Amino acid sequence: MTKYIGKSVKRLEDKRFITGQGKYTDDIKLVNMAHAYILRSPYAHATINSIDTSEAKAMEGVVAIYTGADIPEAIAGVPCGWQVNFKNGDIMKEPPHPLLVRKKVRHVGDGVAIVIADSKAIAKDASELIDIDYDIHDAVTDPKAAAQAGAPLVHADVPSNTCFDWELGNPKEEVSAAMASAAHVTELEFANQRVVPNAIEPRSAIGHYDTAHDRYTLYTSTQNPHLTRLLMCAFVLGIPEHKVRVVGPDVGGGFGSKIFHYTEEALVTFFSKIVGRPIKWTADRSEAFLTDAHGRDHVTHAKMGFDADGKIVALQAYTYANMGAYLSTFAPAVPTYLHGTLLQGLYTTPKINVDVTATFTHTNAVDAYRGAGRPEATYLLERIIDLAALEMDMDPAELRLKNFIEPFDGVEQEGYVTQVALQYDSGNYAPVLNRALEMVGYEAFRKEQAAQSNGKLLGIGFSTYIEACGIAPSAVVGALGARAGLFESAQVTVQPTGKVSVYTGSHSHGQGHETTFAQVVADRMGIAIEDVEIIHGDSDRVAFGMGTYGSRSLAVGGSAIVKSVDKVLEKGAKIAAHLLEASPDDLDYADGKWTVRGTDKSVAFGDVSLTAYVPHNYPEGLEPGMDFSSFYDPTNFTYPFGAHVAIVEIDKETGAVKLKRFIAVDDVGNVINPMIVDGQIHGGLAQGIGQALHEGTVYDESGQLINGSYMDYCMPRADDLPSFEVDRTVTPCPHNPLGVKGAGEAGCIGSTPAVVNAVIDALWKGGFKVKDVPMPMTPERVWTAMQ
Amino acid sequence: MANNISITVNGKTHTGEVEARTLLVDYLREHLSLTGTHIGCDTSSCGACTVHVDGKAVKSCTMLAVQADGCEVTTVEGLSTNGSLHPIQEGFREEHGLQCGFCTPGMMMTATDLLKRNPNPTEHEIREALEGNFCRCTGYHNIVKSIQHAANKMNEATA
Ligand code: FES
Numbered sequence: 054m055t056k057y058i059g060k061s062v063k064r065l066e067d068k069r070f071i072t073g074q075g076k077y078t079d080d081i082k083l084v085n086m087a088h089a090y091i092l093r094s095p096y097a098h099a100t101i102n103s104i105d106t107s108e109a110k111a112m113e114g115v116v117a118i119y120t121g122a123d124i125p126e127a128i129a130g131v132p133c134g135w136q137v138n139f140k141n142g143d144i145m146k147e148p149p150h151p152l153l154v155r156k157k158v159r160h161v162g163d164g165v166a167i168v169i170a171d172s173k174a175i176a177k178d179a180s181e182l183i184d185i186d187y188d189i190h191d192a193v194t195d196p197k198a199a200a201q202a203g204a205p206l207v208h209a210d211v212p213s214n215t216c217f218d219w220e221l222g223n224p225k226e227e228v229s230a231a232m233a234s235a236a237h238v239t240e241l242e243f244a245n246q247r248v249v250p251n252a253i254e255p256r257s258a259i260g261h262y263d264t265a266h267d268r269y270t271l272y273t274s275t276q277n278p279h280l281t282r283l284l285m286c287a288f289v290l291g292i293p294e295h296k297v298r299v300v301g302p303d304v305g306g307g308f309g310s311k312i313f314h315y316t317e318e319a320l321v322t323f324f325s326k327i328v329g330r331p332i333k334w335t336a337d338r339s340e341a342f343l344t345d346a347h348g349r350d351h352v353t354h355a356k357m358g359f360d361a362d363g364k365i366v367a368l369q370a371y372t373y374a375n376m377g378a379y380l381s382t383f384a385p386a387v388p389t390y391l392h393g394t395l396l397q398g399l400y401t402t403p404k405i406n407v408d409v410t411a412t413f414t415h416t417n418a419v420d421a422y423r424g425a426g427r428p429e430a431t432y433l434l435e436r437i438i439d440l441a442a443l444e445m446d447m448d449p450a451e452l453r454l455k456n457f458i459e460p461f462d463g464v465e466q467e468g469y470v471t472q473v474a475l476q477y478d479s480g481n482y483a484p485v486l487n488r489a490l491e492m493v494g495y496e497a498f499r500k501e502q503a504a505q506s507n508g509k510l511l512g513i514g515f516s517t518y519i520e521a522c523g524i525a526p527s528a529v530v531g532a533l534g535a536r537a538g539l540f541e542s543a544q545v546t547v548q549p550t551g552k553v554s555v556y557t558g559s560h561s562h563g564q565g566h567e568t569t570f571a572q573v574v575a576d577r578m579g580i581a582i583e584d585v586e587i588i589h590g591d592s593d594r595v596a597f598g599m600g601t602y603g604s605r606s607l608a609v610g611g612s613a614i615v616k617s618v619d620k621v622l623e624k625g626a627k628i629a630a631h632l633l634e635a636s637p638d639d640l641d642y643a644d645g646k647w648t649v650r651g652t653d654k655s656v657a658f659g660d661v662s663l664t665a666y667v668p669h670n671y672p673e674g675l676e677p678g679m680d681f682s683s684f685y686d687p688t689n690f691t692y693p694f695g696a697h698v699a700i701v702e703i704d705k706e707t708g709a710v711k712l713k714r715f716i717a718v719d720d721v722g723n724v725i726n727p728m729i730v731d732g733q734i735h736g737g738l739a740q741g742i743g744q745a746l747h748e749g750t751v752y753d754e755s756g757q758l759i760n761g762s763y764m765d766y767c768m769p770r771a772d773d774l775p776s777f778e779v780d781r782t783v784t785p786c787p788h789n790p791l792g793v794k795g796a797g798e799a800g801c802i803g804s805t806p807a808v809v810n811a812v813i814d815a816l817w818k819g820g821f822k823v824k825d826v827p828m829p830m831t832p833e834r835v836w837t838a839m840q
Numbered sequence: 841m842a843n844n845i846s847i848t849v850n851g852k853t854h855t856g857e858v859e860a861r862t863l864l865v866d867y868l869r870e871h872l873s874l875t876g877t878h879i880g881c882d883t884s885s886c887g888a889c890t891v892h893v894d895g896k897a898v899k900s901c902t903m904l905a906v907q908a909d910g911c912e913v914t915t916v917e918g919l920s921t922n923g924s925l926h927p928i929q930e931g932f933r934e935e936h937g938l939q940c941g942f943c944t945p946g947m948m949m950t951a952t953d954l955l956k957r958n959p960n961p962t963e964h965e966i967r968e969a970l971e972g973n974f975c976r977c978t979g980y981h982n983i984v985k986s987i988q989h990a991a992n993k994m995n996e997a998t999a
């Protein structure tokens with residue numbers, strides 16, 4: 054039956070990309086299109102006294118210039134899609150995020166004016182003639198400092214800059230009591246620094262108003278066109294949703310940053326009607342650095358207690374999470390329900406409490422970035438357990454194995470119920486670590502490490518992680534504050550000739566859905582993969598969708614497709630039974646045909662589909678046609694897990710860290726296309742390693758982003774990375790029809806602490822007993838740690 | 841200020857006026873609608889805009905269109921000949937060297953330039969040659985394999 058599933062089918066979408074025929078938003082040209090440039094605040098915190106656009110407006114080729122004053126009061130700004138309440142039950146502080154600032158700018162890059170002109174060059178030139186008088190104020194950029202008394206306020210009506218405070222898990226007294234009983238307590242204070250997602254395609258949006266049909270089209274580099282449409286229509290512009298088409302064409306990477314509804318999308322849509330021309334806006338890279346939602350930015354203090362045998366008895370964590378100046382679409386969910394809920398990890402820790410304070414600062418917004426909350430949780434757990442092993446002089450792999458939750462498949466054995474509000478679906482944790490140890494050649498490595506004497510320090514670091522993917526059961530996330538459902542939809546249309554069009558609400562921006570989804574459909578229908586086409590990314594073609602993030606496409610979107618395929622086959626069986634003069638119960642379906650069991654009487658899929666559209670000889674009472682839509686709402690998250698191991702070499706003279714090997718053994722449930730899954734893991738690893746060794750924003754005291762370009766922000770290049778050694782185990786997800794768990798974020802979640810742990814291990818083994826070297830672990834920082 | 845230029849792109853000569861400040865990448869994308877060449881940055885750092893000018897890989901955002909006057913330019917659209925894919929294109933497809941595809945044209949143009957100079961590059965040499973090209977999706981692992989695949993194919997063909 055499985056001709057395609059489990060095979061590394063080459064990607065069907067590649068042809069257009071390797072021949073230069075991909076169509077990204079900025080590649081689209083509309084007749085009479087104008088170009089927009091957004092003038093942005095150069096200050097992190099300032100009051101606008103006056104704006105003079107007269108000289109700029111007079112420039113030849115300028116179509117129009119608008120400021121915050123030109124936007125109707127009723128348009129308050131872009132909304133936040135997730136509500137977290139304060140511990141005392143109060144609703145989080147949610148100051149508006151205006152499309153253009155009216156009075157006060159709150160971060161460098163805050164939009165002040167939109168200049169619309171015949172070309173981008175003219176729009177840019179004109180923007181330089183806009184005269185703005187600012188009063189500059191003090192700024193705060195650090196999430197912890199922002200909550201201290203006397204910190205400059207980002208929003209006058211948000212005391213202590215605190216968006217919310219929140220806690221989860223066992224009561225603090227219980228955790229302290231358990232901690233007090235511990236034989237050893239490891240304590241660590243660290244920052245999970247702010248990083249920039251940096252999809253290589255800069256964000257872009259084109260708004261177009263069609264007077265003939267009173268209808269708008271927005272082309273935008275988005276991971277979820279329907280969600281963008283819903284947010285923009287219902288919560289920003291007040292345009293009826295059926296009057297707006299949102300297209301997410303080819304999108305050049307997202308990693309979370311293209312989930313969110315951004316101000317520029319609403320601006321080009323709104324003003325396209327006013328100026329009567331389509332308007333294109335495409336970010337410059339430096340603009341992307343200032344305005345694409347950033348990731349991470351937590352400051353954490355954590356304590357983990359162990360008994361004399363090394364069993365974990367308690368975990369207490371306090372985190373300050375930076376929200377930036379405004380709440381981006383899913384920002385409040387990241388440090389809470391995507392972070393606090395993951396602090397059980399793979400361990401049997403009986404008492405856990407996590408306490409989070411989210412603050413506003415004079416910086417760009419922070420939101421979900423590949424992994425979103427789960428990398429921060431993994432970093433917390435895996436750093437502290439590795440450090441504990443060093444402090445207790447235990448083997449870090451053994452310490453983990455000792456604390457792992459026992460295997461459970463979610464069918465025979467119940468899913469594991471955590472102390473932090475989740476029930477894991479299925480898991481078998483020791484094999485991933487054991488396999489990784491085998492691939493590393495662990496014993497031999499430890500010998501080599503002990504014998505090292507050439508001015509280099511060798512180190513090995515582990516990370517064993519779990520993540521919650523397949524986002525998400527709507528009722529569960531609704532109870533946790535989500536303002537949207539997180540199901541997915543799919544329509545399967547069988548053409549009369551038996552060719553199949555699949556309309557999915559998932560959106561592919563590199564994940565290869567056009568191939569993976571086609572593999573699933575072709576196998577389930579027993580037809581050739583060439584006879585299946587996957588259509589996505591256009592709200593006029595796909596009826597509804599929630600988009601792609603949280604490693605959800607196959608687990609949730611794929612399941613919706615399976616539901617529709619099954620409806621097709623069920624109807625097909627009725628038609629086939631009629632044609633074969635048998636009962637549907639007596640038919641078997643395989644290889645694209647229905648056969649009467651025990652006979653050679655059969656009818657092919659194509660004949661059945663043709664009959665559905667030419668229903669002359671047809672079952673009584675059955676509707677013609679073969680077209681089914683389905684919505685799939687998962688019953689639980691999915692829980693991929695894995696073990697990552699890094700081997701590093703530190704140059705004692707310079708502090709330079711060389712990543713020598715990286716081993717990843719991941720369990721993402723069943724695998725449809727191993728080649729694509731490996732590719733997802735590779736990409737995630739590079740980003741996670743990038744955070745450990747290279748990446749991190751630097752804001753100065755006044756709130757300037759010092760390294761806001763590819764020249765200054767260090768992203769891994771090809772020669773910074775080794776080839777990766779990857780393998781997997783397979784523990785199927787028990788609650789979705791494909792048994793898949795999701796692979797998009799795993800690499801990025803597991804890898805960061807593995808690399809940092811390897812550096813710390815090298816330092817300890819070299820006699821430098823430091824608890825932490827802040828990320829990114831630059832030569833200077835590592836060298837300093839050795840002094 | 842307009843300038844008259846004549847550039848041969850993918851074998852076809854284009855003559856016309858461009859503003860003096862027009863970058864080669866903008867000329868290709870806006871004037872010729874060859875949008876396979878991408879723009880990923882404003883600091884000449886990402887390589888998404890890489891094309892060949894007179895047979896050499898060049899970041900087309902670092903060059904003015906007027907500087908390419910009289911030159912032969914090849915873009916990703918000109919890689920395949922008579923409808924058959926260039927080995928580098930096959931390599932990227934066979935080895936899953938692309939995900940979102942945005943860096944891919946620049947990667948392939950850089951890679952073909954490398955293979956012209958060095959038909960048997962080591963992994964290290966490939967990684968060094970890609971120094972000026974960012975990919976955020978693949979972690980470079982499969983890009984390296986794609987280039988090795990192409991090198992093997994091209995060497996077989998000439999053997
Ligand atoms: S666009 Fe030319 S190097 Fe980035």
Ligand code: FES
Pocket residue numbers: 253305306563937938939940941942943944974975976977978
């Ligand atoms: S494939 Fe997406 S940036 Fe390289």
